[in-house]
Amino acid sequence: AVVAQQPSVLFVSTQFTPIEEAQRMRQVILKDFSGRVEFIPEDNAPFTNRILSEARAGKVNVSLVGGLHGDFPPLISAGSLEPVDDVMSQLKDRKFSPTFVNLGKMGTGNQYYIPWMQATYIMVANKQALQYLPAGANVNTLTYSQLREWGANLQKATGKRLLGFPAGPRGLMHRFTQGYLYPSYTKSAVSKFRSDEAHRMWSEFKALWQYVNPQSTTYDFMQEPLLAGEVWVAWDHIARLRDGLNQKPNDFVAFPAPIGPYGRGFMPVLAGLAIPKGAPNRAGAVALIEYLTRPEVQLTTLVENGFFPVIQTKLPDNLPQGTRMGADAIARQAQSNVALPSLLPVGLGAKGGEYNKVFQDTFARIILRGEDIRRVLDAEAANLRRVMNDTKAPCWSPDPASNGPCPVN
């Protein structure tokens, strides 16, 4: 009865929106929490609207918000999140990765979110495709040009274009350009945006795109085209591939992203937990943060929903096969000597969306519409520069640190 008296914690999250994941979040991951939680997953648009509206109206219902790093900037710039430095200090013993803790400060002096869980993007291939790998290529050390050749081989053999990317409206293609292509080819995302290296990168990618299934521009998640066999080799967020791996673990292999001239660029995905200003049940929210960052809960999260821990802990051996495959690929991606991790954008605030748009548009104009690469890069560089100047965001890794707004050379 005492438990029932407790006010519940309203926990709104942009993660775990797929219906099965939400079910598992409620029924398994949150099962052992002592308080009551109402977990409501939401798309990022209504999510943002809701937090902003509640803050503006001065009547907050939500006590805890969970989102990706990129979901928070508009909330912070509207001043609707409350710093959680105190919570962070309670969680000293968690052994958070310092990079993540730092990202949680959003380029300010305060901790705005507590790291919650992480993921990244990897590649998955149908085993039938392996026989067409270019001579001497190994999936674990694949280069971009080998990927192109692979695609060419596949098309020659099957008559179909079997590479795939999530370039649909809800797909994460822009992360591929920001965090994989650009770093691999230029060791930068912003400053060398229109460099000659970037030019070369785009022309090579364009060549590769000939072997990409044109329906890619409608794919949001790659697991379905993989399962349907419309695509044999694909890149996507691990959470958006997991279903395929779990359903047919024997049909697929998972492996790291390809390698470019500067190494293997890759980008982690970080989700965090934050507390809105005026949260009706801050104590409950803090307790829930404490619960979700416990090592055993972090592992349950991985097992159930495929997101990796943000604290240093050892993975158990009995992971589901799909998760295991993903974990292995991630490990190979992060630990190889060519690893070139890039950070999520820092300090862009509400302009994060427009930053993404620069990359999406560049992709669409060069690859899909076949516009002249130079002209497009110059034009979009101007947009990128404007975003940077408006936000005065300094460069973040892998771009070299800058004084003042990150320059677009």
Added chain:
Amino acid sequence: MRSERYIPYVLILPSVLFLLFLFAWPLVEALLLSVRGGDGRWTLEHFQRMASDLYFKDAVKYTVLLTVVMVPLQVVLALCMAMLLGGIKRGRDLFLYVWTIPLGISDLAAGIVWLSIFTERGYLNSFLQAVGVIQEPRLWLSYETPAMLFLAVVAAEVWRATAIVFVILVAGLQLIPKEYGEAAEVFGATPWRRFWRVTLPLLMPSLQVALILRTILALEVFAVVVALGGRNLPVLAGEAYFWYNAYQSPGVAAAYSVLILGISVAATLVYLRLMRSRQEAAA
């Protein structure tokens, strides 16, 4: 009874108050968004950004094209259905029911339904393979086949939204006394001319409503387009949505909305002009 003159105002008052509260006020805020910069000053910046955007021209083009193709198609189809219904003696109820089913289907669901047909491994390809037209699946929904994609969107929208036109027209048709049709028949009108000269003009008020309604909604198509073609077929409402949500730029989104509003107003005025109702002529 001079006092009669206030009656219409009393009748519309509740709806006016209601809309002022629920619509006008948020609308003004939204409109302000489109003409104010981040610092609160008046600006056309959002409109400029909209106009110079990569997808803007296509969005305008496809939205208008979709409207121009879809709306007449739906109206004609609905008219045919409504007239057919008059010619069916038995099973009228059944057809009425079946034809109105799509009324209850959301654009979300319609998108999913037609995706299952047009997707690479969908029913269309399965069917074509079964009848031997193709061996391997063909792609219908990619950026390389804009015409086919356009047709798919049209098919889905026609499938989904013809029913409402149909229902409005059937309701209107029932109010036309049958003696007008009989008189026309006696005076030598073929069914075809009877339809044009008598039924259609008498149906004008309903037709006008249906047309305006469908046009405005067609200018806002979005969910079905995105479900079938992603952004390969950009449309205005979709762009507004992307700017608002993905790019977090309410100003430009509001500019798109203002544009949609403008086109809708223009279209509506044109309809009202072209199809002035008899009531006005009579009074």
Added chain:
Amino acid sequence: MNARLVYLTLAVVLALWVLVPIFLIATLAFSDRASVFAWPKGILPQQFSLETIAFFFGVEGVGKAIRNSFLVAGLTLVLSVLLGAPAGYALARYRFAGGDAYRVLILMTRAFPLAILAIPLAVRFINLGLYDTALGVALVHTALALPFAVLVTSSLFLGIPKELEEAAWTLGCTRIQAFLKVVLPLALPGLAATAIFAFVISWNEVFAATLLTLRERTLPAFLLTALNDSPLPFRFAGGFFLIVPALVFIFVIRRYLFTLWGIANR
């Protein structure tokens, strides 16, 4: 004789045009996950399975969401007819200054994407305590359905001879009584259409429903995010699952689309 056959054939073709896609999605909804990705696909489920459909019924909160959906749609139906019919009547029967402007303006409310109105609306609703209530959502849905209600009813009333009403007045009816006893029954099929339409608008609307509720979700709002991000089999099943209530509802109300007294063959 021949014409009848042509009519019937056309009618059947049109009916198939409506039904076949629904049948196909139903097929997919009742297939197991693997056959959703199969190629080429057959017309019937290759592997009949209730797995995905059953899953939907098992999701926590679906029952409540269905209830909410009915509540919201019902409220919308009532509100939009109550607010819309008088206005439609005014437009049909009176010529008054501002009438034409009203006619255009009311339509314009539909010409603005709701998404953009989201934040101001939400803020206002939170302040009024309408946030996260069925009534709040119904109010927004009413705003969406109202223009149709007004215009459809106005064209309906235009078709009902004024003399009938006048006769009722001389027989002792107030204007309201005359409306209720004479105009309303005659307009009933059309009003039913209006009402269904309002219902359906509400039933299918997701955006406002998502934004203005947290716990009191309507079914589509409840499923929206889930559907968008779920694997294809779930989306098909979900799509079908969303259609079914509409099928039932329209079936129930279908007879009101036709007159009960055969004025149709006046």
Added chain:
Amino acid sequence: MAGIRVENIVKLFGKVRALNGVSLEVRDQEFVVLLGPSGCGKTTLLRIIAGLEHADTGRVFIGGRDVTALPPRSRRIAMVFQNYAVFPHLTVYENIAFGLRMQKASPERVRAQVDRAATLMHIEGLLGRYPAQLSGGQRQRVAVARALAVEPEVLLMDEPLSNLDALLRLEMRAELKRLLAESRTTTLYVTHDQVEAMSLADRIAVMSTGNVVQYDVPMKIYQEPADTFVGGFIGSPPMNFLRLPVEGAQAKIQTLTLDLPAAPQGREVLLGVRPEDLEAHPQPQPQSFPAEVLVVEPLGPHLLLTLAYEGQHLKVTVPPDFEARPGQTLWLRPQPGRLRWHDPGSGEALTHAR
């Protein structure tokens, strides 16, 4: 070449038997009036001939062609509807022009015909109006003009002048008659106005509850009704029927004995006599019988008296200056050649050895 022939038409509305085996032939260029009580099936018959309604049995021929299965537009007819059915969305001009436009007539012809028809119906000043702006009688005239404008071979009119005042009606009647005779239009015309029927018709078909009971030239219908129904229906006031005892081949009214054309079945006979065929006298007269005045009604050109003879009511018309008051006894003298005799059982007329 456009006579109308209907054969054995039966029409049921559910259980209502609207037409009960009607056969009727209208000769080419003939003007036939359908007369009958409300609800007897006149409109239904017209609608079946027009093809707007389908008979349950029976056939319809127009101009020798069997048109039973043809749609209305192929029957080359025009029709004036009882409730006008003028198109509300068209001006008076366009209403009248409708049929011509359907025939794709040249603009000049349309204009000429519309003007002619409108002038005939005195609505030339209303051509630009919409029907909602017209009075009842004006709308009716538009309906007639619309039918006239197409110059049909066969014209069906359902009470086309019922909403007009006497004067206008008189005039239109005359014009209609002249026009239709000139244009040689075969016409079937429903009216409840007997004067109209009498003055227009070549022949009158009297209907009663779904049957044609008498079909003859107007004077015959008036003077020699086939049965008591027709006699009672035609004439205003209608024919008087007196039940009289029979003696041999003679009927008796008090002292007066009247010859019968044939011996009736029973012991009684019905005398049919029109109100104007009884001469009223204040004083006893030869060849007359007495009756008591009950009611005196002035009707303008004459007075209408209601009298009682042995409990049976009688109507008699007398000149307007005739002095009569209720209670008074008058002597009525039947005009010899104007008496009709009917069987009291069947109501049918007794005929001279025919």
Added chain:
Amino acid sequence: MAGIRVENIVKLFGKVRALNGVSLEVRDQEFVVLLGPSGCGKTTLLRIIAGLEHADTGRVFIGGRDVTALPPRSRRIAMVFQNYAVFPHLTVYENIAFGLRMQKASPERVRAQVDRAATLMHIEGLLGRYPAQLSGGQRQRVAVARALAVEPEVLLMDEPLSNLDALLRLEMRAELKRLLAESRTTTLYVTHDQVEAMSLADRIAVMSTGNVVQYDVPMKIYQEPADTFVGGFIGSPPMNFLRLPVEGAQAKIQTLTLDLPAAPQGREVLLGVRPEDLEAHPQPQPQSFPAEVLVVEPLGPHLLLTLAYEGQHLKVTVPPDFEARPGQTLWLRPQPGRLRWHDPGSGEALTHAR
């Protein structure tokens, strides 16, 4: 206590002047008939009295109350519409019961009143039908029954019997008259049937293009028309008008001289004489003048002759056995007391030194 008084009613429809300053008083329990050509404003006047239309100027009183601003339901009236306006969604029974239900009458009263009204209109067998299943005349009777059932204080009827056959009409007319007299209902009744008007009306108001031109008891209207319009409009066939030269206070027809009640303005005068007031003789007679027969029309109870006198046309009615053929010359003798004299300019009647 429910007379009707309208004062100086003007009604414009756009530019059409439907009523032109009409004043009219209907006394309590009086039966007044409105008579006038099509489009003269009868329906409009009725609608203004009922409160369905609003006059541009003028006031309406019912039972002494100024009801100009009251809605129809508060005027305690019932109305029969020219186009019936029966409710298509209600059965005949419910149509008739409608007004009673609005008064919240007890179920017994509803049943009793409906039965009574239906029986009166001879539609008791149709109570369960919908209007779509009725003939025109039947619908009209439903409309009348519906108005009668509420037993109003004031009853407005717009051509309520126009679609009925003569017999039914005669009967209904009589019943209506009896019923309304019994229930003391003040009635304003539009008809174009003069016989109906004559036989029903306490007084007749003759209208012409938006004005009431004469308002008097029927016989006066018939015998002493206020002007040539009324004389020409009332009577079937209407009054003959002969333009005659004046000498002193006398008018001349050939050798015949007739006294005038007053000396007219000009040198000519109009003689108004009804067709039945000219006695026709095959042979010259004293006090008569000759005219040539143009047309002979048999109308049942009498023959209608059209004759020409010095180029002016005349109609005369003669007994049906009168022998006349076109071309023949007849001598016409005007009945002395029945002659009316009108001013040829204004058409107004010349009156005896009044």
